[in-house]
Amino acid sequence: MAEIQLKNVSKRWGAFVGVDNFNLTIADREFLVLLGPSGCGKTTTMRMIAGLEDATDGEIAIGDRVVNNLEPKDRDIAMVFQSYGLYPNMNVYDNIRFPLKVRKVDPSTHDERVMRAADMVELREFLHRKPAELSGGQRQRVALARAIVREPNVFLMDEPLSNLDAKLRVSTRAQIKNLQHELQVTTIYVTHDQIEAMTLADRVVVMQRGIIQQVGTPTDIYDKPANTFVAGFIGSPAMNLMNGTLKGGTFTGEHVEIAGLSGPDGPVTLGFRAEDAAVAQSSAEAEINAPVYTMELLGDATMITVKAGGALVSVKASKDYRIEIDETVGLHIPPEICHLFHHETGARLDA
Known part of the structure; x- marks a missing residue:
């Protein structure tokens, strides 16, 4: 069970408020999108869930554990970033396998898990290549496979499609949607792209200046925006x-x-x-x-x-x-x- 609860979570740096009194329950296996313009607090919120930022106030729970004081490695999450973060000296196979080695997973299971993750993102024929020999879309799929191989409780994705061209964004978006359906893992996805939010999410959280403006299904937010900010941000x-x-x-x-x-x-x-x-x-x-x-x-x-x-x-x-x-x-x-x-x-x- 990977329900995530954020209760009265805030993040401040001196007088600057990055996230202000954020309250939300993310259901087990839900695909939730944090949406808003640059500087709205969506990535900061994700980083607090991951443990890469400390919350100034409030409580963060994953499953039945309060995780505020847990290291990122102990939160059973996997992150996919905008930058692929691949090791250039390793081939695709070893890049995907790397989290298993770090976490000292039984080596006899590595090959099966790497091949299964590679098949999910259609990378089997590229396993021998180095990252420099791959396109941007293929590198992002390696990053996805490296997250999948962990078999985590929660996926966190921070603008993973931003570096791809328009055509690749569409195809990779479809792949992420299908993967989440197949894996049934709680997923939090950060983006400023409202089309990504509308097509991927079970629910969308629209943020501005660190404050939640509206939470709802894509249809709710499109048909009944809570205010002029949401109305002017959603839709193309x-x-x-x-x-x-x-x-x-x-x-x-x-x-x-x-x-x-x-x-x-x-x-x-x-x-x-x-x-x-x-x-x-x-x-x-x-x-x-x-x-x-x-x-x-x-x-x-x-x-x-x-x-x-x-x-x-x-x-x-x-x-x-x-x-x-x-x-x-x-x-x-x-x-x-x-x-x-x-x-x-x-x-x-x-x-």
Whole structure:
């Protein structure tokens, strides 16, 4: 059992707060992603779980053991870093085997365990090669195999795909997802890439400035962001956010008027996703009428962006839709796709 509990965990360096009162229970065998921009505290949180950083306050438990005072080697975890950390003088086989030698695992089991780990990441034919003879994707798979061979209670992965190109990121991401399903090991994964978070996670923890902003399934966070930070961070493109005034259920702002909303009168921030809105069939159907700022061809769709209410607002149109920059376009924003947030705090207003 590798349930992980963090209770009131904080990390401070003098006056600087890296992680602030972090509370979370990570279920046994869960794939949890810590997501946020650089400097939000996600890697620090992982390093405290690993024992590479000491928590200033709070308690960290793995299974039924409080591990605050345990050395990293005694926490039964395996880490995969952004840098592969391979030994250049060893071939792939010996790199994968190395944790077994260090931990004095019965040598008679080494070969079977190394071959099983190598097969899981499709490296058997590369076992004789040195790291310098491998591509970036292959080196990352060696690092994964070296973690797998340990058979730990917990995997910790710190931005393991950051150094790979776009195509390799997609294929390696799929491999990590499949591995976690096959191994059934509690996994904590750190990333600033919201696509990685949405595709890999059972649950996502969105962080900003050391504080948890929202915890939920990818669907929860995408469909009901807790605040404007989460709304603006999750999604590709991120949620459109516009400032305006709500009065009697009608939101008004520059170039925009949307009726049929439910919320308190006064200044609010309204949000909606590009794929939920549409180019209006007529000006009478349009809630936004504004000049085109840019048009992007995405292959499966055309992204239309206008400038309205001081914000850039994007809507996805059909892949064959065409319009010129500066030409006025009408956008249809049904009230049921809209999200309302507090104008000052950014907190979600609608249920």
